[in-house]
Amino acid sequence: MTKVFISHATADRSVVTRDVIDLLRDHKIDVWFAEDDIATARQWERSILEGLKACDWFLLALTPRAVESEWIKDEVHWAVKERPGRIVPVLIEDCDLRAIHIRLPRIQYVDFRDVNDDARRRLLSCWDIEYRPAARFHPRFRPVGDRYLIGEPLSARDFLKEYLGKDTVLKRNVLIKCDAYNHYAGDPRRNPVMTEAHATASLVHPAIPRVFDLADDPEFGTYSVLEHVAGIPLRDRMNRDTPLPAADVVELIVNLCDAVQYANDHDVIHRNIKPGSIIVGDNQRPFLTNFIVAKIRDRPEERGNGVGTLMYMAPEQFDDQTDVDCRVDVWGLGVLLYELLTGKLPFHRESLHQGMSEMMKSIREQQPVPLRVCNPSISKSLDDTCLRCLEKDRTQRFSTASDLAKALNSWRGRKGRLWGWR
DSSP, X not given: OOEEEEEXXXXXXXXXXXXXXXXXXXXXXXXXOOOSSOSBGGGGGSOXXXXXXXXXXXXXXXXXXXXXXXXXXXXXXXXXXXXTTOEEEEEOSOOXXXXXXXXXXXXOOEEOSSOSHHHHHHHHHTTTOOOOGGGGOOOSOEEETXXXXXXXXXXEETTEEEEEEEETTTTEEEEEEEETTOTTTTOTTTOHXXXXXXXXXXXXXXXXXXXXXXXXXXXXXXXEEEEOOOEEEGGGTOOTTSOOOHHHHHHHHHHHHHHHHHHHHTTEEOOOOSGGGEEEETTSOEEEOOOTTOEETTOOOSSOSOXXXXXGOOGGGGOTXXXXXXXXXXXXXXXXXXXXXXXXXXXXXXXXXXXXXXXXXXXXXOOOOOHHHHOTTSOHHHHHHHHHHTOSSGGGSOSSHHHHHHHHXXXXXXXXXXXXXX
C-alpha cells in the first residue's frame, strides 16, 4: 500500500485533515503525519524522522505558515534528497514558494485553493488512483450507543478521536471521544478515555468542560460524552511571528490558573498543559481540556511519570521515583506563558535529529533564555514571574497555580478573578 508523509503546519491541521488527509484515507492511501500532541515521552521515539523514512511519498501542504516553518524546511530538504520524484506540493493558500528555499516552483503543485472534484482527481492521479466521489459522502450522523448520534470528526490528538455528536434524549450537541487506535481495549487503568472521564467527573468549574457519560459501543469501543465547547484550540490562534499583547496573555493565564487550582484542590493533576489542551471559546474565555493523562490522587497507575507532551513536561516528570504534585502544572503554565509572550518555546528541538534524550537533558539542565531577550517589551517583573515557574528545583517554583495568579494580578495592578468565576 502507498504510504504518504503529510508535511503541514500545526495551525493548518484541521483544514489539511478535512481536505487532504481524509481524501487519501477514503481512497485507501496510508498516511503519516507528526503528532503534535504526544501522550508520553516514550512515544516521542516515533519521531518525524522515523515517519519520513517509513513513507514512499512526501506531500507538502503549502500555506504561509508552512513555508515559514523551520521544521517543515528541514522535512522538505530531507525529501528532496531522499525522495526525488515523489514530492507532491499541494497549494492550500496563496504563499511565497521561494520562502521554502528550494526549487519547489519547478515541481508542479496541485492547486487546492478551490477544493472541488477536479482538484481531488488531480491529486489522486499522482498515485494512479481513480477519484470516487461516492467515497467522500458519509452519513451526517450515525448511531453510537443507545442515545447518541456521532457526526463529523473534529480532531485526533493524543491518540483519541473527537467527534461532534448529538444527545437524542436531551436534544443538545456533545463532544464524543474514543480511542483512535483501540490501543487500550480491556485495560481500564491505561485507557485514556476512561482516565479523562474519571478525572473530570467530579469537577464542576466554568472553565472545565463537564463529562456526561462513559459507555461502550461495538464499533467505537469505550467512548466518553462531554460538554461541547464552541471555540478553537489555543494552538490554532497563536502566531509565533507576532506574540500576543502581554495584558491579553496574563488575562488568559490568570483564568487558566483558576481552573488548574480548582482541579488540583480536587485531587487532579493535569500534567499536560499546552496550547492544544486549551480551547478559546466564542466568548474569548479559555477552557482547560484534555485530561487524558491526568494523575488522580490515590488512584494507582501503571504508566509512571513519563506522560505528557515532551516540550511542556517538568523535569520531575521524567523520574519514575519522584511523586509529582501540582507544581508540574505550574511548570506547564509557565511554559505556556513563555510561549505566548515570546512566540518561542523555552525548550525545543534544534533539529529533526535531536532525539528524546537530548530534549530531556535540555529540560533538566539548561536554563531558558530570559523572555526579555526574545521580546524586549516584556517587563522585568513579568519575566521573573515566568522564569520562576520554570525553576528546575520545584521547591523554588510557585507552590500553587493560585500563587502564580496572585503574582500575575500584582503585575496587572489589580486583584480578584475575571468574569466573576467562583
